[in-house]
Structure formats: C-alpha cells, structure tokens
Amino acid sequence: MENFTPVEALIGGAMIGLGALILLVFYGRIAGISGIARSALFTRDGRSWRLAFLAGIVAGPILLGAILTDFSYSTPQLSWQVIVAGLLVGAGTGWGSGCTSGHGICGVSRLSPRSVTATVLFMLSGMLVATLLH
Amino acid sequence: MPIIVAFIAGLLMSAGIAYSQMIDPNKVLGFLTLNANWDPSLILVMAAALAVYSSGYWLVIGKGKPVFAQSFSLPNKKELDKPLIIGALVFGAGWGLVGYCPGPALAAISSGSYGTLAFIAAMAAGWYISLQLTK
Numbered sequence: 501m502e503n504f505t506p507v508e509a510l511i512g513g514a515m516i517g518l519g520a521l522i523l524l525v526f527y528g529r530i531a532g533i534s535g536i537a538r539s540a541l542f543t544r545d546g547r548s549w550r551l552a553f554l555a556g557i558v559a560g561p562i563l564l565g566a567i568l569t570d571f572s573y574s575t576p577q578l579s580w581q582v583i584v585a586g587l588l589v590g591a592g593t594g595w596g597s598g599c600t601s602g603h604g605i606c607g608v609s610r611l612s613p614r615s616v617t618a619t620v621l622f623m624l625s626g627m628l629v630a631t632l633l634h
Numbered sequence: 635m636p637i638i639v640a641f642i643a644g645l646l647m648s649a650g651i652a653y654s655q656m657i658d659p660n661k662v663l664g665f666l667t668l669n670a671n672w673d674p675s676l677i678l679v680m681a682a683a684l685a686v687y688s689s690g691y692w693l694v695i696g697k698g699k700p701v702f703a704q705s706f707s708l709p710n711k712k713e714l715d716k717p718l719i720i721g722a723l724v725f726g727a728g729w730g731l732v733g734y735c736p737g738p739a740l741a742a743i744s745s746g747s748y749g750t751l752a753f754i755a756a757m758a759a760g761w762y763i764s765l766q767l768t769k
Contacts, residue, residue, distance in 0.1 A: 503664050503673040505655060512654025513682025519646030520683070521690040526639045528700030528707050531647065534736040538761040552637035556644025557740050561652040563645065573658040575747030576732050586739075586753040588728025590760015593736060595768065596721020597709070600735045601647070603722075604680060609688035610695075610708070617714050618722040625726025630666035633731065 520606055523553065532602020533557065534593035596622075636702070648741040654679045657741050659733030666730050717768065 520531035527549060529536075540550035565571045576582050593599040596618050598607065603622075607615020648657075655661040656679055664673035699705055729735050734753055742750045 501672060501674065503661070503671060503675070505673075505675050506678055509654045509675040509678035510682045512650040512652070512656065513679035514686050515650030515653060516647050516679065517650075517683035517686030517690075519643045519648075519650065520687050522639065522643040522646065524687075524691065524700070524706070525694055526643075526701045528703040528705060530708060531643065533647070533740065534761075537736060537740060537758075538765070541758060541761065542765055549637050549640040552640040553644040554740065556641040556646075557648040557737065558644075558743050559641070560645045560648025560650075561657060561741050562744050564649050564652045571652070573652070573655065573742065573745070574660050575742055575745050576659055576734070576749035576753065578748040578752050582732055582749045582753045583756045585728040585732035585734065586756025587760045587763075588724050588731065589735060589739075589753075590728075590757035590762075591764045592721045592723070592725025592728060592760070594721065594761045594764020595717040596725055597718065599725060599737070600729075601737050605683045605687055606691075607709075609684055609691050612709070614709075614711060614714060614718055618718055621719060621722035622726035622729060625723045626666045626730035627668060627726075629727045629730030630663055630733070631668045631730075634663055634667045 516601070517605065519556075520601065524606075530602055530606045532598045532606060534590075534599040535597070535602055538594060592622075639702070647737065650679075650683075651738050651741050657738045659738070661733075662729075662735075662738070663733040666733065721764075 523529050523531040536550045536553055540547055540554055598618060603615040603618040608619055651657050662676060665676035739750060739753050
C-alpha cells in the first residue's frame with residue numbers, strides 16, 4: 501500500500517461532499533456529474549445552473565494548480581481503449597441514471613436502494629475489468 | 635437565480651477530486667486493480683464525502699425548501715430495473731478500462747490532453763446513445 505494517501509483522500513472527499521451538499525441546499529438538486537453534463541448537452545430546461553456547475557468543475561483543478569506549487573496529474577494517452585471506455589462510461593451512466601457522484605455519494609447518503617445497488621455493481625465491475633487488464 | 639452558487643458547488647467538488655488525486659486515472663486504477671500495490675485511498679475519499687453529505691442531507695431534508703427552488707428535485711424511483719443494473723455494470727467496465735469516471739474526466743479538460751478530450755467526446759456520444767435507446 502505504498503501509494504496510499506489517506507490525508508489528501510479525506511480532505512478531498514470532504515470537499516466533494518461539501519460541494520454536493522451546497523447544490524442540495526441551494527438548488528434542491530442531486531450533484532450527479534454525469535446527469536448534469538448529459539442534461540446540459542441534450543436538454544434545454546435548466547441549462548444555466550448546470551452550465552455554471554460544469555464551469556466550476558472545469559475551474560477547480562485550474563484554481564488548485566494556481567494555489568499549490570506541486571500540483572500535477574497524469575492523463576491517458578489517446579488510444580482505442582480511451583474511446584471504448586468513454587462510450588461505455590457514457591452509455592452506462594446514461595442507462596444506469598448516475599455515476600460515482602450521483603449514485604455513489606448522493607444516492608448512498610440518501611440510502612436509496614437503487615444507488616446502493618448501482619454503486620456495488622459498478623465497483624465490482626470496475627475492479628474485475630481493471631484487475632484482469634492491468 | 636444566482637448561478638454563482640452552482641459554480642462554487644462544482645468548483646469545490648472538482649477541487650476535491652483534484653486534491654484527492656482522483657483526477658488521475660492511474661490513482662483510481664490503483665484502487666480498482668487488486669494486487670500487491672493496492673491503494674485504498676478511494677475508499678477514504680468516498681467515506682469522507684459520504685460523512686459530510688449524509689449528515690447535511692439528513693439535517694436539511696424534510697425541513698422547508700431549497701434556497702433557490704420551490705422544492706427538492708430528488709429521484710423517488712425504488713425498483714431495481716434492468717437499465718439500472720446493466721448501466722452500472724457497463725459503466726464499471728469503462729471505468730476499469732481507463733480509470734476515468736465522468737467527474738474526473740471533465741475536471742481534467744483543462745489539461746488539454748488528447749486522451750482526456752477523446753474520452754469526453756466518446757462519453758458524450760455514449761450519453762446520446764443512452765438517450766436514444768431509452769426513448
């Protein structure tokens with residue numbers, strides 16, 4: 501477990517939870533990033549708050565990079581795996597009505613049976629594929 | 635409606651994704667890949683997010699209404715149907731393949747990486763396909 505970063509994980513996780521909570525308290529909305537992005541792209545109603553939220557999502561790492569001197573992260577190489585993975589993640593979160601944020605954080609907090617089921621399934625499926633391939 | 639609040643909500647979430655390094659697909663793959671170097675960091679990210687969100691949720695829910703809206707817009711579906719189960723399994727497969735879920739991929743857009751941009755374009759195509767198939 502040499503890559504374990506518990507302090508950053510706990511602080512970062514609390515920030516994620518707080519951001520999601522702000523959206524609930526002020527807008528009464530679930531902070532599901534896949535659902536918000538999909539609706540912003542393909543639905544006209546309620547586009548302005550969704551676009552503002554997504555602008556925040558894009559701005560977060562830029563801001564962090566300006567504050568922290570040692571902030572960097574890797575990105576995947578362009579490959580057919582990236583395209584296939586993107587299609588699977590898009591179609592899967594579309595059919596399953598959510599991703600790690602909407603189901604995994606908001607839904608599990610609300611003790612929604614659908615979200616608990618989805619979270620267990622995408623965790624297991626992700627672990628199976630990653631462990632077989634990497 | 636003051637949309638600046640929605641911007642701040644997104645900003646906090648993605649700063650958290652970045653600070654916890656979940657923006658880095660290799661970090662996420664370190665959790666999803668079960669081997670001798672297994673990295674449990676993602677569990678603590680989820681645990682901290684759940685602790686903050688659930689305590690807030692159970693404090694505010696059922697008491698009044700959101701600041702900018704007439705009511706809470708929360709999903710109330712209960713049944714575990716086929717789209718939910720298949721969708722979650724398909725999403726997990728894509729997640730395990732590259733290590734990106736929607737939040738971290740969108741948060742990394744400013745990197746300008748072709749891999750990240752291609753993933754986002756393919757993900758948007760996947761969303762479009764899912765909308766066509768559920769019509």
